[in-house]
Amino acid sequence: MKLSLRLNGADRTADVAPHESLLTALRERFVLPGSKNACDQGECGSCSVLLDGELVCSCLVLAAAAEGREVRTAEGLTPDGGLHPVQRAFVEAGAVQCGFCTPGLIVAADALLRAEPEPTVAEIREALAGNICRCTGYGRIVDAVQRASKGIYE
Amino acid sequence: MTLAPPRPGTLVKVRGVIGESPQRPDAADKVKGEFAYASDLRADGMLVGSTLRSPHAHARIRSIDVSKARAMPGVRAVLTAADLPTRELIGLMKLDQPVLARDVVCYVGEPVALVAADDVDRAVAAAKAIAVDYEPLAPVSDPVAALRPGALQVHEKGNIIDSVRVVHGDVRATADVVVSGEYEVAMQDQAALGPEAGLAIPDEDGGVTLHVATQWLHEDLRQIAPALGLPERKVRLVLAGVGGAFGAREDISLQVHCCLLALATKRPVRMSYGREESFFGHVHRHPARMWYEHGATKDGRLVYVRATVVLDGGAYASSSPAVVANASCFAAGPYRVANALVHGVAAYTTNPPAGAMRGFGAVQTCFAYEAQMDKLAAACGLDPVEIRVRNGLREGDAIITSQPMVGSAPVAEIVRRCADLPLPAERIPTDPLLLPGGTGNLTAGEGVVRATGYAAGFKNVCYSHGFDDSTTARVRLMRDARGPIARVHTAAAEVGQGVVSVMLQVTRTELGLERVELDTPDTSVGSAGSSSASRLTWMAGGAVQAACREVVVELDRRAAARGVSRRDVGLPALLDEPIDRTVTYRHRPTEALNETTQNHGHVAFLFAAHRATVDVDLGTGLVRVVQVATAQDVGKAINPLAVIGQLEGGIAQGLGLAVMEEIQLKDGRVRNPSFTDYLLPTILDMPPVLCDVIEHPHPDAPYGAKGVGEPPTISSTPAIVAAIRAATGKALNRVPVRPDDIVFGNESRSGWRIAPGADPATAERA
Numbered sequence: 001m002k003l004s005l006r007l008n009g010a011d012r013t014a015d016v017a018p019h020e021s022l023l024t025a026l027r028e029r030f031v032l033p034g035s036k037n038a039c040d041q042g043e044c045g046s047c048s049v050l051l052d053g054e055l056v057c058s059c060l061v062l063a064a065a066a067e068g069r070e071v072r073t074a075e076g077l078t079p080d081g082g083l084h085p086v087q088r089a090f091v092e093a094g095a096v097q098c099g100f101c102t103p104g105l106i107v108a109a110d111a112l113l114r115a116e117p118e119p120t121v122a123e124i125r126e127a128l129a130g131n132i133c134r135c136t137g138y139g140r141i142v143d144a145v146q147r148a149s150k151g152i153y154e
Numbered sequence: 155m156t157l158a159p160p161r162p163g164t165l166v167k168v169r170g171v172i173g174e175s176p177q178r179p180d181a182a183d184k185v186k187g188e189f190a191y192a193s194d195l196r197a198d199g200m201l202v203g204s205t206l207r208s209p210h211a212h213a214r215i216r217s218i219d220v221s222k223a224r225a226m227p228g229v230r231a232v233l234t235a236a237d238l239p240t241r242e243l244i245g246l247m248k249l250d251q252p253v254l255a256r257d258v259v260c261y262v263g264e265p266v267a268l269v270a271a272d273d274v275d276r277a278v279a280a281a282k283a284i285a286v287d288y289e290p291l292a293p294v295s296d297p298v299a300a301l302r303p304g305a306l307q308v309h310e311k312g313n314i315i316d317s318v319r320v321v322h323g324d325v326r327a328t329a330d331v332v333v334s335g336e337y338e339v340a341m342q343d344q345a346a347l348g349p350e351a352g353l354a355i356p357d358e359d360g361g362v363t364l365h366v367a368t369q370w371l372h373e374d375l376r377q378i379a380p381a382l383g384l385p386e387r388k389v390r391l392v393l394a395g396v397g398g399a400f401g402a403r404e405d406i407s408l409q410v411h412c413c414l415l416a417l418a419t420k421r422p423v424r425m426s427y428g429r430e431e432s433f434f435g436h437v438h439r440h441p442a443r444m445w446y447e448h449g450a451t452k453d454g455r456l457v458y459v460r461a462t463v464v465l466d467g468g469a470y471a472s473s474s475p476a477v478v479a480n481a482s483c484f485a486a487g488p489y490r491v492a493n494a495l496v497h498g499v500a501a502y503t504t505n506p507p508a509g510a511m512r513g514f515g516a517v518q519t520c521f522a523y524e525a526q527m528d529k530l531a532a533a534c535g536l537d538p539v540e541i542r543v544r545n546g547l548r549e550g551d552a553i554i555t556s557q558p559m560v561g562s563a564p565v566a567e568i569v570r571r572c573a574d575l576p577l578p579a580e581r582i583p584t585d586p587l588l589l590p591g592g593t594g595n596l597t598a599g600e601g602v603v604r605a606t607g608y609a610a611g612f613k614n615v616c617y618s619h620g621f622d623d624s625t626t627a628r629v630r631l632m633r634d635a636r637g638p639i640a641r642v643h644t645a646a647a648e649v650g651q652g653v654v655s656v657m658l659q660v661t662r663t664e665l666g667l668e669r670v671e672l673d674t675p676d677t678s679v680g681s682a683g684s685s686s687a688s689r690l691t692w693m694a695g696g697a698v699q700a701a702c703r704e705v706v707v708e709l710d711r712r713a714a715a716r717g718v719s720r721r722d723v724g725l726p727a728l729l730d731e732p733i734d735r736t737v738t739y740r741h742r743p744t745e746a747l748n749e750t751t752q753n754h755g756h757v758a759f760l761f762a763a764h765r766a767t768v769d770v771d772l773g774t775g776l777v778r779v780v781q782v783a784t785a786q787d788v789g790k791a792i793n794p795l796a797v798i799g800q801l802e803g804g805i806a807q808g809l810g811l812a813v814m815e816e817i818q819l820k821d822g823r824v825r826n827p828s829f830t831d832y833l834l835p836t837i838l839d840m841p842p843v844l845c846d847v848i849e850h851p852h853p854d855a856p857y858g859a860k861g862v863g864e865p866p867t868i869s870s871t872p873a874i875v876a877a878i879r880a881a882t883g884k885a886l887n888r889v890p891v892r893p894d895d896i897v898f899g900n901e902s903r904s905g906w907r908i909a910p911g912a913d914p915a916t917a918e919r920a
C-alpha cells in the first residue's frame with residue numbers, strides 16, 4: 001500500500017506493508033535510519049519521533065496510521081543540517097557514548113523543552129523515563145537537558 | 155617515577171590534548187541520527203538473512219528438511235550444516251562451537267539453519283518453514299551437578315571448561331573470628347541497545363567484506379576465515395557503528411553466517427537481530443555459585459580466605475577460561491591476606507553460553523567477598539569503612555597470587571575518600587514519586603527505611619596470564635592545502651567508551667597538532683586487540699603515542715638534515731614528503747597460569763570503592779537507590795568528562811544487577827527475552843552519582859593512564875546490597891535482590907554442600 005506523509009518538512013510517498021510499523025517504514029522505505037530499533041516493543045524510546053507534534057514510539061505506530069500526517073525525526077530537527085540546541089547540548093555535556101539511544105532522547109528532550117522551557121530535574125526525569133540508555137547512567141543526559149533549557153527555549 | 159612530558163611541536167597552544175575533555179569526534183553525527191550503525195547499513199541488491207535456532211536445550215538432530223523453504227518465493231539460499239564449506243569450529247578461547255549445529259544442539263537458541271531472502275518477512279517465513287526432526291536429550295542444567303562424577307557429558311571431553319586453583323600460604327590456617335556463606339549471582343545481560351548486525355558483500359576475488367559491529371575485528375577474522383574455507387587475506391572486516399557492547403560482541407554471533415549467505419548468493423546480505431533474537435544470539439554474564447569462609451583476628455585483620463566458585467559456562471566455552479581465572483585470582487578482594495585457598499571452575503551445561511561482560515569474573519566474586527567483609531566487620535565490632543581500610547592493599551603488598559602491587563594500590567585511600575563524599579542531604583522524601591515504587595504510589599513514606607552500604611573492588615587491566623597483548627597503530631603526518639594534518643589508523647573498536655577521543659587527544663599531545671583524523675577501523679592494519687578488559691586507553695593510547703613519537707623522530711631527522719630545529723622551522727616546512735609510521739605496542743609480558751596460580755599473571759590493577767544509600771519499603775520489598783558515591787583510581791584521566799561517563803554508566807549496570815536485572819531460565823530457555831520482561835535501569839532508577847576521580851599515575855602506562863571502564867560495575871552492586879541489608883537486617887545472599895527476598899528474608903540455596911576452597915566435584919547434597 002501507498003503511504004504519503006509530510007516527513008521532516010517534505011512531502012514523501014512510499015510503498016509499505018499493511019502490518020509494517022512507522023519505524024520500519026522510516027528506516028527501510030524512507031531510508032531515515034536515525035530512528036533506532038533497540039526493542040521494537042515500546043520499551044526503550046530509541047525510535048521516538050514527533051507525529052503531528054506529539055511524541056510517540058514509532059515502533060508502536062502502524063505506518064498506515066501516519067497517512068497524511070506530519071512526522072519529524074531526529075534527522076529533521078534542524079532544516080539547515082546544523083546542530084539543534086538540544087543536539088549541541090548533548091554533544092557538549094558528554095551525554096553521548098554509543099549514541100544508539102541518542103536520537104530518540106533528543107526528540108523526547110526537544111518535546112519536553114517545547115512544553116516546559118525550564119523543567120526541574122524531576123520533570124526531566126519523568127519526561128525521559130521512557131528512554132533507556134545503557135551506556136551513560138543518565139547523569140550527563142540530565143545535564144544536557146538542563147544546559148539546553150538555559151537560554152534557548154524561553 | 156617520571157612520565158615523559160607532552161612534546162608540543164609548536165608554541166601555539168593546541169586544544170584537545172590529554173587531560174582536557176574535547177567533544178567526541180562522532181558526537182555530532184550521533185545526535186543528528188546520521189551515524190551509521192551496523193543495523194543501518196544497506197547495499198544495492200541487498201538480501202536479508204535470518205537464522206533458525208534450536209527450541210531445545212539438548213537434542214539430537216535426526217533430520218532437517220529444507221525443501222519447502224527453498225521453494226518459497228524470494229528465497230535465495232537456505233544453508234544447514236550439510237552445506238558448510240568446512241567443518242571448522244569457532245570459539246574465542248577454545249574452538250568448540252559449530253557454525254551451525256550438525257548432529258546435536260546444546261542450548262536453546264543454537265543456530266541450526268540460515269536463510270537469505272529478498273526481504274525480512276520472506277526470510278523469517280522461510281526459516282520457519284524448515285522442518286527439523288529432533289530427538290530430545292536430557293538437559294544438563296545444574297553446573298554443580300555437571301561437575302560431579304558420572305554426570306551426563308555435554309561434550310566429549312567432560313564438563314570442566316576450565317578450573318583454576320589458587321594456593322597461597324598455609325591452606326590450613328585457623329583464626330579467632332570465622333564467617334562463612336553461600337552466594338549466588340544470577341545471569342545478567344549486556345543489553346547493548348544496538349542489536350547484533352552486519353552487512354557482508356561478496357568480492358570479485360571470491361572473498362568477502364564484512365561490515366560489522368564487533369569489539370575485536372581481528373579475532374573475528376581469525377575465526378571467520380577458516381570457517382569459510384578462505385585465506386585471511388580474502389576476508390576483510392570493517393567496523394560498522396557499534397551501539398554498545400559491554401562484552402556481548404566479543405564472540406562471533408552472525409559474522410560467519412552473514413558471510414556464508416553472501417558467498418552462497420553472490421549478493422550483499424544484511425543480518426540484524428531483533429531484541430528477542432539478541433537475547434538468544436549472544437553470550438551473557440556467567441551465573442555464579444560461591445561458597446566462602448573468611449578467618450580474621452579479633453581486631454579484624456584477615457588471616458585466611460577460602461572459596462569455591464562455580465560458574466555456569468553454558469553450552470560452549472567462549473571466554474570462560476579467562477573469566478574463571480579472574481574470578482579466582484581476585485576472589486579475596488583488594489585486601490592483604492597471607493593464606494588463601496580458592497578453587498574456581500567453569501562448567502559446561504546445556505544453558506545459554508556465558509562469556510564476557512563488563513567486570514569479567516571480578517563482579518561475581520566481589521559480590522561474595524564484600525558480603526563476607528561486612529559479616530567480619532559485624533563480628534569484630536568494626537564499621538564497614540574501618541574493616542576495609544585496615545585490610546586494604548597498599549603499594550608493594552601482594553594479592554593471593556603472590557603478585558605484588560606495582561604502582562598505586564590505594565585501597566584505604568579510595569574507601570576513605572568515598573566515605574568522605576557528602577551524604578544525601580534530604581530526609582526520607584514525602585513525594586511518592588521519590589519513594590520506592592515511584593509512580594506506583596505504593597507508600598507515603600511509612601515503612602520506608604534509609605541505610606548506607608560500602609564496597610570496594612579491583613581487577614586487572616589488559617590481558618593476563620601470558621597472552622601476547624598488542625595494539626598496532628599507524629600514524630601519517632602530511633600537509634594539504636590547509637596545512638599539516640595527521641591521520642591515525644588502528645583497528646580499535648569504538649563501542650561507545652570513547653577510545654576515538656583518547657586516540658585524537660594522544661596524537662594532538664604528541665605532535666602538537668590540532669588537525670587529526672581517524673581512519674575507519676578495519677583489518678588492513680594490525681590488530682588492536684579487543685575493546686575489553688578496560689584496556690584500550692592503555693593499549694591504543696600506548697600504540698598511538700609510540701607511533702607519534704616515531705613520527706617526531708623523523709621530523710627531527712629532517713630538521714637536522716637541514717641544519718635547523720624542528721621547533722624553529724615548524725611542521726609545514728618538514729612535510730614535503732608525508733611521514734608514515736606503524737608501531738605495534740605491547741605491555742610487559744605476564745606469566746601463564748600454573749598449578750597454584752602463584753605468579754605475576756597480570757600487568758596492573760584497577761581499584762574503586764562505592765557507597766550506596768538506599769530507601770527500602772519494608773512492606774513491599776521495593777528499593778530506591780538514593781545516591782551512589784564512588785572513588786576510583788584511574789591513573790590519569792585522559793578525558794575527564796568521558797571518565798565520569800564511564801563511572802556513571804558502569805554504576806547503572808551495577809545497580810541493575812543489584813536490584814532488577816536477571817535472565818530467567820526455565821529448562822535452559824530464556825523466559826524473559828524482551829525489554830518488557832528483562833528490566834533495565836531507567837532515568838528514574840538512577841540516583842545522582844558523586845565521583846572522586848583519583849589520579850595516581852601507573853609507571854608502565856602511557857601518561858600513567860590505567861583504564862576506567864570496569865571497576866564501576868564491580869563494587870557498585872555489593873555496595874547497594876550492603877545498604878539494603880543494613881536497612882532490612884536480611885541476609886540477601888543473591889543478586890539481583892527481589893522484593894520477595896526482602897519481605898520474606900529468602901535466602902538462595904544451591905542445594906549443594908561444599909567446603910569452601912574444595913573441588914566442587916566433592917559437592918554433596920545439602
Ligand code: FES
Pocket residue numbers: 036037038039040041042043044045046047048057058059060
Ligand atoms: S524501538 Fe520503539 S520503543 Fe524501543
Ligand code: FES
Pocket residue numbers: 095096097098099100101102132133134135136347397398650
Ligand atoms: S549512549 Fe549508548 S545507549 Fe545511550
